[in-house]
Amino acid sequence: MNKAELIETITQKTTLARKDVEAVLDAFEETTIATLKSGGEVTLTGFGTFMTKRREARMGVNPQHPTERIQIPAVTVPKFKAGKNLKEALK
Numbered sequence: 056m057n058k059a060e061l062i063e064t065i066t067q068k069t070t071l072a073r074k075d076v077e078a079v080l081d082a083f084e085e086t087t088i089a090t091l092k093s094g095g096e097v098t099l100t101g102f103g104t105f106m107t108k109r110r111e112a113r114m115g116v117n118p119q120h121p122t123e124r125i126q127i128p129a130v131t132v133p134k135f136k137a138g139k140n141l142k143e144a145l146k
Contacts, residue, residue, distance in 0.1 A: 091133060101140035108134045 056064070062080060066073045087097045087105055097105040110130050117123040 099138070101138045103138040103141055104136045106134050106136065107131050 058080065062073060062076050065071070065076045065080075069076070071079075090097050091105060091107050094107070108131070110132055112129040113127050114124050115127045117125045
């Protein structure tokens, strides 16, 4: 399901207008990104938690030249931990 399909599904399940649902999803996305950038977490009880994790720098192999070693820089990556309700729903 992509964003447009999600908006359409939520519109059908609620009394909200498509425009309003799209605005709420955009606000959620912007707020989540801003919170994660500042080092925080976003928790939706029962659904899950969005957080960031720091991956340290490491040595890797150059895929174009397998005999050559390259330095892979440290990076911050997004992470999602599923909540209890989501885990149970998928069993």
